[in-house]
Amino acid sequence: xxxxxxxxxxxxxxxxxxxxxxxxxxxxxxxxxxxxxxxxxxxxxxxxxxxxxxxxxxxxxxxxxxxxxxxxxxxxxxxxxxxxxxxxxxxxxxxxxxxxxxxxxxxxxxxxxxxxxxxxxxxxxxxxxxxxxxxxxxxxxxxxxxxxxxxxxxxxxxxxxxxxxxxxxxxxxxx
Numbered sequence: 001x002x003x004x005x006x007x008x009x010x011x012x013x014x015x016x017x018x019x020x021x022x023x024x025x026x027x028x029x030x031x032x033x034x035x036x037x038x039x040x041x042x043x044x045x046x047x048x049x050x051x052x053x054x055x056x057x058x059x060x061x062x063x064x065x066x067x068x069x070x071x072x073x074x075x076x077x078x079x080x081x082x083x084x085x086x087x088x089x090x091x092x093x094x095x096x097x098x099x100x101x102x103x104x105x106x107x108x109x110x111x112x113x114x115x116x117x118x119x120x121x122x123x124x125x126x127x128x129x130x131x132x133x134x135x136x137x138x139x140x141x142x143x144x145x146x147x148x149x150x151x152x153x154x155x156x157x158x159x160x161x162x163x164x165x166x167x168x169x170x171x172x173x174x175x
Contacts, residue, residue: 017109023081072100085142
């Protein structure tokens, strides 16, 4: 990832994966080694919008993409830890990166289904309430399609060690 200060440009990194894979933890670990990085969690933005949660996903995503463009234009990297299981939605992130004058990078974190189920059960996040096996299966099917898009880097996140996974993400993106 670029730092916007050393001349190597800035990056919008979409850190993708199923619930429980560790996207938020890995995003925080990536940002910790690059001060000034914006960790833009769309679920946090979504929680700031009042009303029926069913109606807040799209406005939150639009706002997050606007925030990303603005921050990229100002010269900072952006990491977005977000499940994106539709190719057309990935395209929105890529366009925001381009509009912000940045490189777009996309990493999909992967772990065994049993590991993910345990992590989801152990962490009662508001955005995971009501997440059932059918919803996870639908997300997994969409994510398999997304993971086949050009330029996607797939990263084993099964260890749960956010620093180690962040190191693998950095190495794959830079390699």
